[in-house]
Amino acid sequence: MTTEHLIAYSGARVGYGATTIVSDASLAVHAGEVVGLVGPNGAGKSTLLRAVTGDADLLGGTLSLAGVDSGALSALQRARLVGVVPQQVTAAFSVEAREFVTMGRHPHLARFAVPGERDREVVERAMRLTDTLHLAEKPTDELSGGDLQRLALAQALAQEPQLLLLDEPTSHLDLNHRLQVLDLVRELARDEGIGVLAVFHDLDLAARYSDRIAVVASGTVAPAEIPARAITTATVREVFGVRAVVGIDPVTGTVSVTPVLRDGAVALVARGRVLVIGGSGCGSQLMRRLVLAGWDVISGALNAGDADQVLAEALGVDYAHIPPFAPMDPESVGRVVALADSSDAIVVSDVPFGHGNVDNLRIAAERAESGTPVVLLGEIEGRDYAEGAAADLWARARAAGAQSAADVDVVVRLLEAIASP
Amino acid sequence: MSRNARTTCTTRSTRSTRTARRFALVAACALALVALAGCTAPAEKPAAETPKVVAATFPVTITDDASRTVTIKAEPQRIVSLAPANTEIAFALGLGDKVVGVTTYDDYPAEVTKITKIGDFTTPNIEAIAAAKPDLILATTGVQADVLAKLEALGATVIALDPQNLAGVYSAIERTGKATGAISQAAALVEGMKVDVDAITASVEGTEPVSAFVEIAQNPLYTAGTGTLLDELITLAGGTNVVTQPSWVAYSAEQVVKDNPTVYMATKGSMSDPAQLSQRAGFKELSAVKNGRVVILDDNLVSRPGPRVVEGLKEIAVALHPALVSK
């Protein structure tokens, strides 16, 4: 495949002076695609952009732009190739908006030339695409932040670049303008064949607008992949130290990241292991609170696709897998028994019990009878869909000494008392 | 100035009585002149009665040029001079041995190089002056005005002399003579100077006054206007000062071009080479430049209000009427 690489990093080391920020970076951006860079602060995403503009140093390896070695480009040549949309646009002075955009024609204007017909056309088009034509005669110091940002994009487009670099250009824009700018950028990539390399802090936006995403962390760049593969629960936990639910947004069909808790927020106290019996989202709060409190949390049997199952995956909670909507089978029962045996305590959430999952409750009751501390959340009334079997097991557990808790806070307190008597 | 009017009492005492009488007469006239110059206290010495030596008797009262009435209680033995002109007067009156302190600007006569320096003309060093233990200080007014008060506080006797014209120079010499007991010497000196001046004015008498300009400083251009010593010297030497404004005054180059003086004079401190004048914008066209009538004057002669001012007058006369006055 000989798609032209507009940017080609190969084994590159970038940084400033003697300091290396990112080493061994290999990344390519093709015409017509949007490549997003995500990663924690200070990882080097901006540095990778700045090496393309020449503001950061290439300390090793190669970087070529449209086939030409980056170091061989003059400032003018580079400006004809690369357009930059900055993070913040400050209007320290005041010119007419159209004049501002016309500054983008500089790399195409000969030494003493004045902007001509063609230049005016390019400027007009750039302003039309960015919806800034109606601002043409206004002075820049009278424009809002959003208008200015779009104007800066117009200025970059006036350069007729083959490449667009965006460094988190939408953080201070309102929702509407944020989508407007990003929609436009993606369109430009598709329709004009411009290659886009953009730094995103918002993972959802990155996933929504990028064709491929490269994760930059700990001084390295992971290979660029499609968003679904680049952003996973494991990646998010590893790179950001955040346990998040990574799923597909039902409306847009793109990857969506829902953070649950930060690794750093988890208490460092070792409390012991607790088995949470949940399902249908009823165990979610419990699992989260107990993980935060420092417990080693495991779960009973969960159906795939169940809300609790997705959270368990995100939190790194071990559980017995059962297929969607399927009842517990002997294998999963055995698994849960084993999990229960290894626990110091068991918590039963207010999940409704039916024939498919009543075995979870049975195992809890049996454990209670053999001395494992058990906490029961709520009352069994209204939750028994197993023709009385659940109520019986509930009573058995109560008789065996299982404690009752009215809400999640009480559960946590009771468990604390159990952990440190 | 060709004659050194330095005489001593012992020398005088060997002359004839008739000469002594003439001197006594001159001394009386000098005293009268001093009285006319504003001395409020009557001279206590009846000079005309002594046949032989005109010896001063102390104490003596002088009014100086700062309008101060100063009493000198005894004949001064240690004199400090704060101006080169005053130093020259002191030496000319035969007081050279008594001078114990001079300024860094002093350069005449040659003996002054050996005398202790007590600071410069604009800021005399009070401590150095005190260390010299003077019983008479010859100062000036103007820049030294605030110094006078400080010196008085030291308990020193200070006389401020600031002649603005020839008559003032004579008066300064005479008052210095009175204050130091060198009255006859002062009279003789003044007499000699007047004779020399008369000689010069006589040699240019009857001639058409030559228009002249004298430059004191270059940047900014400063000149001596009416009422200054230089102005008087120019007039006495057979010239007319083109400057009609009074006192020391800034002058515009345009005005010099307009006035177009026949002779352009400059003091050595302002301009060292006559050829320099042609460098200035427009000055090349001045008739003084075109005719080579640009003369450098010795500031020490024309600007110092002392005994040598007559030599300065001669310099100017030579510049204005080279054919009539010989060097």
Place this chain on the structure above:
Amino acid sequence: MSRTRRHVSSVVAFPVLSLGLVGAMVAGVALGAVSVAPGEVLGALGRAVTGTAAGLSDTLIVGVRLPRVVLAALVGAALAGAGALYQALFRNPLADPYILGVSSGAGLGAMIAFVATAGATMLRFGAVPLAAFAGAMLTMLLVVRLASTRGRLDPTSLLLAGVALSYTLAAVTSFLMVVSREQMSAIVYWMMGGFAQASWPYIAMIAPMFVLGAILPLLSTRELNLMLLGDERAGHLGLSVERFKLLMLASASLMTAAAVAVAGLIGFVGLMVPHMVRIVLGPDHRRLLPASLIAGAIVLVLADLVARTIIAPIEIPVGIVTAVLGGPFFIWLLVRGERRR
């Protein structure tokens, strides 16, 4: 479509400025300490053109006043142009031509020349401006050297280095003044700035420097506009920023050094004139730079006229006139500009 036009259009501004310059120069030649009839003034000028100027009256106009007016115009243009450039390079409205210590360097150079030629004042004519020029340029080179880190010229470092050097050189100059008292009044008067020395040879000395210093910036007004966007952005749009900064700095310093060398230290013009022009014409350098040159010339020609006529024959140092007249005028412009918003 509503247009907010706060600035005067070029069509009006430049003819007005040009006429203003001609008018100022004519006034400067016609008026002075000595009054000359207007007919004679024109006659003298005419004769100057045909080369038949003769007589003292002509000399006064052509030999004394005309070089003075021409020199004032050149120096005014140089200072205002340099000021506009420094303001663009530093993106700081308080930048003036002396910001890099160039004035202190020139002062020291001149002081050394004064002391060295104390016994041979004939040499002063050429020695003082040359030494002042050398002092100014050497200072600029030193400041640039001190402020370059990793090949980049940081505006803050430049400012700090300039200020530090300014103080040091001024101290050395003061010391020299105390040690050589006789030269003190001459050097102080020189420092206050003035055109009393103006002559055609002097103009021959500064004119090439001025042209050399002005030519590059006038051809680079588009790039100067880019600099307003900030160093990084200007670079992204294709400007070789560090090289450009150095070239502009050199040009501005050349103009400043030449101006200071022949006219001493005249303040206000370099700082205020570009500002006044900016308020009226806007920040676009394609208009700002040429207009600053012309406006600077007008201001200084008029200031010199006032300096030498108001209490003739005493000449007030030009710097005092520029400050006294210019400060309040600028305040008025500023207030007027604010009210319009």
